[in-house]
Amino acid sequence: MPTVHATIIARGGGSTFHRKNTCRVLGTPIIAYAIQTCQQAGFIDHVFVWSEDEEIRSIARSLGAHALERPHSMVHYYSGFATQEEWAAQRGRQIEVIAGGPGDVNVAFNCNNFLLRPETLAAMHCQAREDEAVGGVIAVAAVEPGLCLKTRDGSLFPFWNDLSVPRAEHPPLYRRTGVAVTFRERFRNGRMALAPFVVSREEAFDLQHAEELPLAEFYLRKRLGLLDSDRPAAGEGC
């Protein structure tokens, strides 16, 4: 049976806002949701959490995941002290000590996408297994048209945005999430394309800013049947 490893790379300081990965939504840290989704998907043998932060590693251990110590020189994307390949090699050495070798199937799980359901992850694995022409699958979600970008003088220029065309008739646009299931052997054989696996906008939720925490709380409350339409919801946060 092929072995399946899930890897969650989590920065202690938070890449977009402070302590993002240990921020609590409905009382549970975001990193915990990511770990539990991988564990509950039912096809993953080992869940590894790679972090330089002891609090994150402690949460991982408490949930039965393997906590890998991440060197401080391998935390910042553009620090210049180590390349992404060196990062992967470092993780690979640590994983080999615990699991005896790399996984045949790898699940890369970005904490930001902690609302992805375990059954969706399992379905991604099924699709990836069946489609041998690709290296794996990546979760994507449809994006509404109606965007713009800023020009040099700060004025707005429409992008994928033409009100004379009905929204439903705009060419489709998708956002890739940070969750992918890949097959190591296929990558080694040059099949590196990732097929898209469409998920709902809710499951593709990508936590980037602290102000989005109420949205995350709403989606979780809805999923758990905790929405109370009559009374104001209590605040949550870090």
Added chain:
Amino acid sequence: MRVTASIIVLERDARDGVRWDARMGGMRLLEHAVARLKGLPLVDELAVLTDCDALCDALGNTLACAGVPVRRLCPTCTTERFDYLTCEESRIRQQLLALEQAGLAGDVHCFGSWRLPLLSTRSWERMYHALLEDRIAARIVPLTTEDPNLYTPLGGDVASGRLFGVWAHPGRDRQEAPQLYRPAEACVAHLGRIRYPQPLTKGVEIAMTEAVTVRTAEDMPLAHFLWARQQAGRACHDSQDGGAGVP
């Protein structure tokens, strides 16, 4: 200087599944949007502009009693959606005609939408100040940031299994991509500068929670949840300083 404001309600907006009279927290969505703009002290006159018969006949009187008149939009002003990024003279002329016919001509105009019931008075105020502090901007719209990791399926169908990077590139980190934004359906316009050729539109970033746009029935629970949180936050603030909160 005369500052006017309007909430635009078009019959065609109901095609998405939610109408202006859908209730949230005991008030209609339209009434939420009206309350936010009414709370802006710099607005000299506010009206609801609509082509909906139901609004003109029924709620119109209610809103008029609250000091907000409902005025009918002429058919020529409703042939196109109100687009606040457009530079097409015909569309801009249409918007200005709507204001003139409604008696809302002035120097600055706030275009509001019932589909943005959570856009706060404070954000309206920020947009107004941003417009007047910029020497050349003709319009200010509220913006939220959008994840730039965007692709379109080759062949137009995601089932093809192949994606083409629209605002992304293989091997490049998404944080390298220039930021994209999503403008919300609201605008503060300088009615003098908007008549120039190629009027500039700029943006003011607002909180994601304020930019929730109610289009379909699925958006209502989220809007209600966030509205309830705003109310809870305001109740906390009011009890702390004993003052009246600003919507």
